[in-house]
Amino acid sequence: MDDTDPVEFPVRTTGLTKRYGEITAVDALDLAVPAGQVYGFLGPNGAGKTTTLRMLLGLVRPTAGTVRVLGRPPGRLAGVGALIEGPAFYPYLSGRDNLRVLARYTGTGRARIETVLEMVDLADRGADRYAGYSLGMKQRLGVAAALLKNPRLLILDEPTNGLDPAGMADMRALVRRLGAGGCTVLLSSHLLGEVQQVCDRVAVVADGRLVAESTVADLRGGTSLRVSASPLGRAVGLARTLLGADRVRVVDGALDLTVEPDRAAWINGELVAAGVAVSGLRPYERDLEQVFLELTKGEPAHVG
Numbered sequence: 411m412d413d414t415d416p417v418e419f420p421v422r423t424t425g426l427t428k429r430y431g432e433i434t435a436v437d438a439l440d441l442a443v444p445a446g447q448v449y450g451f452l453g454p455n456g457a458g459k460t461t462t463l464r465m466l467l468g469l470v471r472p473t474a475g476t477v478r479v480l481g482r483p484p485g486r487l488a489g490v491g492a493l494i495e496g497p498a499f500y501p502y503l504s505g506r507d508n509l510r511v512l513a514r515y516t517g518t519g520r521a522r523i524e525t526v527l528e529m530v531d532l533a534d535r536g537a538d539r540y541a542g543y544s545l546g547m548k549q550r551l552g553v554a555a556a557l558l559k560n561p562r563l564l565i566l567d568e569p570t571n572g573l574d575p576a577g578m579a580d581m582r583a584l585v586r587r588l589g590a591g592g593c594t595v596l597l598s599s600h601l602l603g604e605v606q607q608v609c610d611r612v613a614v615v616a617d618g619r620l621v622a623e624s625t626v627a628d629l630r631g632g633t634s635l636r637v638s639a640s641p642l643g644r645a646v647g648l649a650r651t652l653l654g655a656d657r658v659r660v661v662d663g664a665l666d667l668t669v670e671p672d673r674a675a676w677i678n679g680e681l682v683a684a685g686v687a688v689s690g691l692r693p694y695e696r697d698l699e700q701v702f703l704e705l706t707k708g709e710p711a712h713v714g
């Protein structure tokens with residue numbers, strides 16, 4: 411695949427860097443967001459997510475590096491919708507009238523307003539005042555506004571921030587629907603559980619740097635085998651010979667082997683034949699939160 415092709419990769423950054431005095435908020439970031447996916451941009455608070463998204467939208471000027479959004483330099487926003495920081499609406503106007511005000515600026519027809527209200531599940535509350543909306547409804551109206559121009563790329567900065575569990579679930583469902591409809595969605599979050607539930611791929615950032623980029627399943631690293639064996643030293647040596655050193659770790663006094671679970675009987679047979687007593691052997695799924703903690707070096711992770 412050609413990752414410079416704007417059709418296949420609507421967002422592409424190379425060496426993207428932003429410094430604020432001594433602080434390097436974003437550090438030589440290379441991103442390629444594939445078309446038609448819900449792409450998670452995951453990292454702890456202060457990792458540089460908002461700064462990156464603001465650079466994509468032309469709101470912050472990079473110190474170094476390049477940005478291409480739909481093949482163009484940032485700031486040319488045709489085809490791009492965004493919800494970054496809280497949406498600004500008139501409190502005493504209805505949701506629908508707020509969208510009408512915005513539609514006037516963008517030359518969007520009335521029919522589209524009804525379509526986006528439907529899309530964000532606010533059609534039956536469109537006549538109500540914005541001030542009376544729940545936080546979740548306000549956020550969804552923000553997404554509706556971002557969808558007015560029927561964008562090919564939607565950029566959402568922490569769309570579930572501050573929402574209660576029901577509001578979060580509604581927003582996740584909305585993002586999934588948008589992804590299923592073919593829109594490319596780039597979504598930032600510090601909530602691992604959220605990204606895990608809605609995203610196809612994920613980029614993990616810490617201290618402004620990209621520390622991982624993969625599918626959620628690959629990030630987890632598949633399953634491994636946990637083997638309780640004695641004497642442990644001999645078991646480790648044999649396992650290394652059989653599998654290679656990089657597939658063998660010792661965790662909590664047990665062997666942690668990176669192998670498919672269906673090799674369990676073979677491993678067991680080899681260990682026993684070599685005089686190692688095996689007292690336990692079970693498949694073990696790596697905890698994504700643990701992976702996130704390792705990648706971001708101990709920053710607290712939240713499973714939302």
Ligand SMILES: Nc1ncnc2c1ncn2[C@@H]1O[C@H](COP(=O)(O)OP(=O)(O)OP(=O)(O)O)[C@@H](O)[C@H]1O
Nearest residue numbers: 430433435453454455456457458459460461462600
């Ligand atoms: N305008 C600014 N001036 C100075 N420093 C800034 C500015 N904007 C961001 N920073 C710093 O850059 C770093 C990255 O901030 P950024 O807001 O991009 O992170 P984030 O991952 O979006 O975190 P959060 O989820 O808390 O918003 C932080 O150390 C922040 O203090």
